[in-house]
Amino acid sequence: MARYLLTGATGFVGANVLRHLLARGDTVACVVRKPNLCVEGLPVDLVTASITDVDAMARAMEGCDGVFHVAGIFDPGPKGEDTMRALHVDATRVLLDAATRAGVKRFLTCSSSCTVGFGSLANPGNEDTPIDAERIYGKRGALRAYYETKLDSERLTAEWGGVVVCPDYVLGAWDVKPTSGQLLLTIARGTVPLYPGGGKCFVDADDCAQGHLAALDRGQAGRRYLLGNWNLSYKDFMRMCARAVGKRGPWVRTPGLLLDAAGVAGAVLARVDEHRFAGLERHVLRAMAQERYRTGERSWTELNVPRTPMEATVEKTVRWFRDHGYIL
Numbered sequence: 001m002a003r004y005l006l007t008g009a010t011g012f013v014g015a016n017v018l019r020h021l022l023a024r025g026d027t028v029a030c031v032v033r034k035p036n037l038c039v040e041g042l043p044v045d046l047v048t049a050s051i052t053d054v055d056a057m058a059r060a061m062e063g064c065d066g067v068f069h070v071a072g073i074f075d076p077g078p079k080g081e082d083t084m085r086a087l088h089v090d091a092t093r094v095l096l097d098a099a100t101r102a103g104v105k106r107f108l109t110c111s112s113s114c115t116v117g118f119g120s121l122a123n124p125g126n127e128d129t130p131i132d133a134e135r136i137y138g139k140r141g142a143l144r145a146y147y148e149t150k151l152d153s154e155r156l157t158a159e160w161g162g163v164v165v166c167p168d169y170v171l172g173a174w175d176v177k178p179t180s181g182q183l184l185l186t187i188a189r190g191t192v193p194l195y196p197g198g199g200k201c202f203v204d205a206d207d208c209a210q211g212h213l214a215a216l217d218r219g220q221a222g223r224r225y226l227l228g229n230w231n232l233s234y235k236d237f238m239r240m241c242a243r244a245v246g247k248r249g250p251w252v253r254t255p256g257l258l259l260d261a262a263g264v265a266g267a268v269l270a271r272v273d274e275h276r277f278a279g280l281e282r283h284v285l286r287a288m289a290q291e292r293y294r295t296g297e298r299s300w301t302e303l304n305v306p307r308t309p310m311e312a313t314v315e316k317t318v319r320w321f322r323d324h325g326y327i328l
Helices: 012-023 054-060 080-102 133-137 142-160 182-189 205-218 234-244 256-269 282-289 297-303 310-323
Strands: 003-007 027-031 045-047 066-069 106-110 163-167 169-171 199-204 224-227 230-233
Touching (some): 003 012, 012 027, 012 205, 027 054, 054 080, 066 080, 066 205, 080 106, 080 142, 106 142, 106 205, 133 142, 142 163, 163 205, 169 205, 169 310, 182 234, 182 310, 199 205, 199 234, 199 310, 205 224, 205 297, 230 234
Parallel strands (some): 003 027, 066 106, 106 163, 169 199
C-alpha cells in the first residue's frame, strides 16, 4: 500500500484517478478548495490548505510516495490568464518545491494534448511532433494562455525529474461540470443535424486514469505520454453518441462560412460573457473543423495503458449521466 497526494480530485480526470488509486488499496490525501460529489463519502484525507502554500503542501506530503498534480482549468474570462498561470505554473512550482522538502521521489503533472502536435489519420501526431502555437492558438487570448501555461508546467516537471501525461479527448464518468461530455449531452437532449468536419483522438476516462497511475509508477523521468486511444471524426463520434441515446445522428457537415460567421459572432458576444461564449472563439471552431489526430502508442508500449472500445466508453458515459440526472 502506498500513499499519494492528489490535486484536482473534485474534477473530471482527478475523480477517476482517485478511484483507481483507492481501488488498488492506496491511501490518498486530496487537496481541495471545496468538497463535491467527486470526493463525498470516499475514504480520503481532505487537505483544504492553499495549493500555493509551500509549507502546507510539504506537510501534506509527509509520508507520501508520490504526487499527482491533476488540477487544471481553462478560463476564458478577463482574468483567465492569471488564473491559469497560478494553477498550472505557480502551483506546479510550489508542489515541486514541497515534494523536494518532503523527500517525495515521484511526481506527475497532468498537462493537455494541446501541447502535442497533430496530424492525419495516416500520420497522426505524437509527443515529438512540433506545433505551431501562433497558427493554431493565435498570438494571444485564452487558448494561447492555456497552451503556454500547460507547456510551462511540463517544463518545470521535466526539469525536476517528474513525468507528464497529456490526455486528449476524455470521455467517461464523473464529468460533473460537464466538460467533454457536453457534446454527448447536447445530442441526448435534442436533434443535432450538423457535424464539424474535423476529428480528434479519444480516450476512456478509466484508461486515462490507468495511464496516470502507470506513468507515475513506471514512466521515465522527464518524459511525457500522450493519453489517447482512438482517432475518430466528429461525424462518427457524434453518430455513435446518437445511437447510444436513441437519437438520429447528424447528417449535414457544418459549412466553413457558418463557422467563420460564428467566430465573428463569438468575438462580439465574448465582450458580454466570455465564459458562456468561449466555445465560439474562432480558434476553438477552427479546431473542430480540422483533423487533429494523435497516437498514444508510447503509452501503450511503455505503460501498457488499456484501450477500451469507444462504443463501450460512450455507453457507460451515458449510463453515468442518466444515473446522476443529466439525461432523463
